[in-house]
Amino acid sequence: MYILQTEHSFDSAHFLKGYKGKCANIHGHRWRVVVEIKSDALVENGHLRGMVVDFGDLKKVVKEFVDFHDHALIVEKNSLSKELFNMLQGENFRLIEVEFRPTAENFSKYFYDEFNKKFDVKRVIVYETPNNSAIYEEQR
Numbered sequence: 434m435y436i437l438q439t440e441h442s443f444d445s446a447h448f449l450k451g452y453k454g455k456c457a458n459i460h461g462h463r464w465r466v467v468v469e470i471k472s473d474a475l476v477e478n479g480h481l482r483g484m485v486v487d488f489g490d491l492k493k494v495v496k497e498f499v500d501f502h503d504h505a506l507i508v509e510k511n512s513l514s515k516e517l518f519n520m521l522q523g524e525n526f527r528l529i530e531v532e533f534r535p536t537a538e539n540f541s542k543y544f545y546d547e548f549n550k551k552f553d554v555k556r557v558i559v560y561e562t563p564n565n566s567a568i569y570e571e572q573r
């Protein structure tokens with residue numbers, strides 16, 4: 434099996450509602466998203482011969498979606514009061530509401546599901562800090 438790997442990072446804030454510790458406060462990370470795609474075969478003809486996919490095409494898709502999350506406050510749905518949420522938006526802060534608690538684990542599945550729409554994804558690794566990461570992959 435061939436595996437291609439690419440990565441892109443975004444800087445954003447989050448907090449973990451109900452967490453007993455410092456991560457309950459709004460704080461930021463440089464989130465590093467590593468995407469691996471897999472294939473048993475390579476393209477046989479044409480200008481992509483010998484490749485799984487063109488790194489350029491893979492990078493473009495990963496960069497575009499990951500960049501959407503840059504410089505935002507990522508908020509789990511219903512974890513802020515409607516009033517505060519609206520006030521922050523009223524101040525033009527960029528909020529991204531997600532359906533999940535914004536942990537590294539949940540982000541790894543979130544990115545896996547997104548990129549798996551276009552590529553055969555082996556796994557996604559999300560680094561929340563340089564030393565801590567979560568991996569999502571599906572059992573075969």
Ligand SMILES: Nc1nc2c(c(=O)[nH]1)N=C([C@H](O)[C@H](O)COP(=O)(O)OP(=O)(O)OP(=O)(O)O)CN2
Pocket residue numbers: 449456460535536537538561562565
């Ligand atoms: N399994 C998980 N545990 C934790 C997650 C997570 O996503 N999955 N997230 C957090 C917090 O978001 C937190 O930001 C991480 O904190 P921490 O590991 O303490 O990282 P720091 O680099 O800030 O630690 P220092 O010791 O202050 O350097 C918590 N747990």
Ligand SMILES: [Zn+2]
Pocket residue numbers: 447456460461462561
């Ligand atoms: Zn955090």
